[in-house]
Amino acid sequence: MGSGDRVTGGALLARARAAAERRGVEEVAFELAFALERGCGVLGLPPGRLGPEEAGRLYEQLLATCSASRKALGAFYTPQPVARAIARRLLADVDAGGPVPRIIDPACGTGAFLLAAARALRRRGVSPRAIGCALWGIDRDAGALALCRAALRAEGIAVPRDHLLQQDALLAPWPRAHFDRILGNPPFVNIVRLPAPQRQALKARYRSFRNKCDLYGLFVEAGIDHLALGGRLSFILSDSFLGTDSFAPLRRLLFASEARRVRRIDRLAGATFGAKVRAVVLEVEARPPDAAVPVALGRIDAAGRVEAGHALPHAIFRRRAARSAALPEDARQLAWAEALEAEARPLSDFLELSLGVKTGDDGRFVSPRRRGRSARRCVRGRDVGPFSITDRCYIDYRPERLRAVHGARPRRPESFLRPMKLLLRETSGARLIAAVDTEARIPLDTLHALYPRAEGPNGRSLHGWCALLNSAPLCRWYALHHPGPHVKAGEVRRLPVPPPRPEPLSARLNALPALAAYLAGAPWHRDIEAAPEAVLDCLGRWMSGHRDPRGQAAIDRLCAKLYGV
Known part of the structure; x- marks a missing residue:
């Protein structure tokens, strides 16, 4: 066969798309099927050139160009x-x-x-x-x-x-x-x-x-x-x-x-x-x-x-x-995960969760500039990093107006207007990314808002919870069990967390100076581990203003000790 008979994959797909626009995708499929059965030419291909795999692949590519067809059929x-x-x-x-x-x-x-x-x-x-x-x-x-x-x-x-x-x-x-x-x-x-x-x-x-x-x-x-x-x-x-x-x-x-x-x-x-x-x-x-x-x-x-x-x-x-039933790489990894869970309790025992606001039309309600008296600072998932929040936009937050929009979910205003809350990214992938909001921002639907239960046990500050959620042990556990791109509300509520523990004042008085020395470059001291709740609170506050590898290492070490892993 001469070089002039050769048809590149791109050229063949272009011909198939042109035919589909004239006669429809299904008609092209029937033409391909007829060519396969009779061994005749199709779409400029000479007889016998179209094999079963090539025909199936071409039809799949044709569906891929018609995104609505592919999405409706779930065809991959x-x-x-x-x-x-x-x-x-x-x-x-x-x-x-x-x-x-x-x-x-x-x-x-x-x-x-x-x-x-x-x-x-x-x-x-x-x-x-x-x-x-x-x-x-x-x-x-x-x-x-x-x-x-x-x-x-x-x-x-x-x-x-x-x-x-x-x-x-x-x-x-x-x-x-x-x-x-x-x-x-x-x-x-x-x-x-x-x-x-x-x-x-x-x-x-x-x-x-x-x-x-x-x-x-x-x-x-x-x-x-x-x-x-x-x-x-x-x-x-x-x-x-x-x-x-x-x-x-x-x-x-x-x-x-x-x-x-x-x-x-x-x-x-x-x-x-x-x-x-x-x-x-x-x-x-x-x-x-x-x-x-x-x-x-x-x-x-x-x-x-x-x-x-x-x-x-x-x-x-x-x-x-x-x-x-997520797949561990080996039995040791599974044993590690079960050890972490052994004495932990669900996060929902300590923190309430609220989904972020869904506007149904961000172009209408969200703007990079403040417009009108009802505009409030808002925050999207991509604006939240570990321990940090970047202000980029405002939302026209009037719940009664939002409810009139199809698909909008204004949520409960009292959840978001609290002086402090914890924001957790909903699209962070196979890890957790959290930061403390101290300025009553309105989270959008790519964030979860967390705040202490009024009736629940006390003893860990929001900054301490933030440090725990950003810690390597909990992120590793989460990646093992939930590898998808979205952090679901149910997954967050069931996160295994060590319960807060009471700490004597003397332990705190010894731990905090030792922590300050460690952050300044001194070696790790065991006094730091004597008051993990107080230290996690301090580290959560410290990391909100500093990108400090030693601070993150201290969080990871303390959280591993709290989990017993």
Whole structure:
């Protein structure tokens, strides 16, 4: 073939986009499917140049350019090397002369997993006819289903027409009551994005439904309910299901069940998907858990190479399912986290939490300059650093006016107008960033506001709490359990914190001079540790005006002692 026949990926995508603008994305999918089945040219490509993987990848890229379509479908299609690794492992025990397992992908898209499963079965010596009869797929996207069927036919696999169904796998009945293997990459769509009638239907049907969970969690529940005894499920999921509150019911279904066990969890390489998500591969077996069989933890890179890791007893995940089943790097890290939690209490025992103000229209209510008598200083998440706040904007804070705006949440004014409060960033990633506000600023919705409970125990100042929240031990614990980009209110309320302890005056009188000497360059003195509450208060105040590595090191050391780690 001459150089003039070559079409770059960018040029091909440009042609596909132009065709989609004229005829629609779905019509382009049908054209690609027809070209795959008949081996004819398409979009300027000569006959035979379009392979199954290329067609699926092109359709995925086309959806990516139509952000509304991609967001509505939750479509992030799987690279073939990753699908191949998952399918081969799931079908490694199939024998050519034995029964062929019934396989389904309930969100099959363009067929990456069904194609990988077909090739894995063929490697095991299974005939093309038997493979076609063993495969099922479900998807809502008619264009993707057409490409899936065409890709399988291009491999010589004829799937019966009623084995590939265009329907909602979460609400419509599946083609069989039970399957031996279930695999796929279910859609990453937050429940709140769905129409209200669909949310109500899902809520009535699924035990794991919560208002802020993702559809992929419901796919897991649907999948394990359709597993035959001894069958196995392998799904790509966001790792948020391991630590986020809204997935606690799903974790209980997985780890606290007597009817199934989690075989393994593998992290996927960060570059596997274009989506900003940390993905894992979950494998579940419909068999009662065995205390002697641990949960294997490993890694799969973008090329499909599987790296073995360590293993943890199933009992650990069962014990922690209600709170967090986040993946530690090793058993020592988990032991460290449990030691930190041993004598701690939830932060909500000591501090109340209020969400920041949501205006519904920042351009209308928030300004870099003061406008009008109702304007008050406000603060956004990006304006808060460890121990520090930068003033950058004002808000027209009139609750009655805000309530008239769709989506606005003015919250309770009395929460924000207190002389002192603690502000915690909501978008700080896998760590905690807090500062004390002493000027009654109004926090926006990228911040949480914390203040002492009137009826709760006293003994730790807000500056002391600020030091604790910015400390290395608590940030390390948080990163282990909640690796996502957002710091959720429920996660904050359940943060394990050491309760305040009374300190004799003599200990304070000895500790504070020793601390002053340490900050001035003297060696660490054990008198500092005799009054940790007083010292944390002083360090919190000191760090609000200084970026002092010795001050941060002192906070980390004191907090480690308070936690016993």
